[in-house]
Amino acid sequence: KNEVEQSPQNLTAQEGEFITINCSYSVGISALHWLQQHPGGGIVSLFMLSSGKKKHGRLIATINIQEKHSSLHITASHPRDSAVYICAVQGGGADGLTFGKGTHLIIQP
Amino acid sequence: GAGVSQTPSNKVTEKGKYVELRCDPISGHTALYWYRQSLGQGPEFLIYFQGTGAADDSGLPNDRFFAVRPEGSVSTLKIQRTERGDSAVYLCASSSQKGRDSPLHFGNGTRLTVT
Numbered sequence: 311k312n313e314v315e316q317s318p319q320n321l322t323a324q325e326g327e328f329i330t331i332n333c334s335y336s337v338g339i340s341a342l343h344w345l346q347q348h349p350g351g352g353i354v355s356l357f358m359l360s361s362g363k364k365k366h367g368r369l370i371a372t373i374n375i376q377e378k379h380s381s382l383h384i385t386a387s388h389p390r391d392s393a394v395y396i397c398a399v400q401g402g403g404a405d406g407l408t409f410g411k412g413t414h415l416i417i418q419p
Numbered sequence: 420g421a422g423v424s425q426t427p428s429n430k431v432t433e434k435g436k437y438v439e440l441r442c443d444p445i446s447g448h449t450a451l452y453w454y455r456q457s458l459g460q461g462p463e464f465l466i467y468f469q470g471t472g473a474a475d476d477s478g479l480p481n482d483r484f485f486a487v488r489p490e491g492s493v494s495t496l497k498i499q500r501t502e503r504g505d506s507a508v509y510l511c512a513s514s515s516q517k518g519r520d521s522p523l524h525f526g527n528g529t530r531l532t533v534t
Contacts, residue, residue, distance in 0.1 A: 343522075352527035352528060353462075353525040354525070355523050355524065358521075396461055406454070406464030406465070406467050406475060407454070407462075407464060408464065409454075409464075
C-alpha cells in the first residue's frame with residue numbers, strides 16, 4: 311500500500327508570499343494529482359503529473375520520480391488561494407487514488 | 420458540458436436504514452471512482468468502475484457497501500444497515516479513461532449523516 315505524506319499540515323502566510331507544499335510517497339506510481347478543496351466545496355483537479363513540471367497561471371507542480379516526491383508552488387499568493395491542497399497518487403498496485411491528508415493553507419491579506 | 424453530478428447533496432438517515440447515493444459522471448467518461456472523506460481526513464478509495472464492471476472494489480469497508488453501474492454511466496452506491504461510523508462525505512469522480520493522461524473530475528459530494 312502506498313503511503314502518502316504531505317507537509318506542512320497547516321500553513322498560514324501573508325498575501326504575496328511564495329508557497330511550497332510537499333508530497334512524498336512510498337511506492338512507484340503512474341501519476342500524481344494535486345487537488346484543491348475549498349471549505350464546504352467540492353474538489354478541483356489542479357494538476358496531473360507523471361514526470362517533470364507543469365505550470366498553470368501562478369501554480370507550478372513538479373515531480374521527481376526517483377525521489378518519490380512532488381511539490382506544489384504558488385507564486386504571488388492571494389487570499390483566494392486559501393483552501394486545502396491534497397496530493398493523491400495513482401498506480402503502485404492500486405486502481406484508485408491514494409490520498410494524503412491535505413495541507414490547510416490560509417493566505418492573510 | 421456539465422460536470423460530475425451527485426445526488427442528494429445531503430442525506431440524513433437513522434442508524435440501521437438503507438441509503439442510495441447517485442453519481443452522474445461526465446458524458447462519455449468510462450472510468451468512475453467512489454471515495455469517502457471523513458471530517459479532517461483526506462479522501463479514501465472505495466471502488467473503481469471501468470465501464471459497467473467494478474474493476475477494483477478493494478476499498479469497500481464491508482459487505483454493507485455495494486455499488487453498481489449497470490449501463491456504464493450513472494453509478495449508485497448502496498449502503499445497507501447504516502451505522503454512525505458511515506457518516507462522511509461520499510465523493511464521486513470520473514475520467515475519460517484510466518491512464519496517465521486522464522485527469523479526474525470530481526463531483527461536489529454527498530454528505531451522509533447517520534443519526
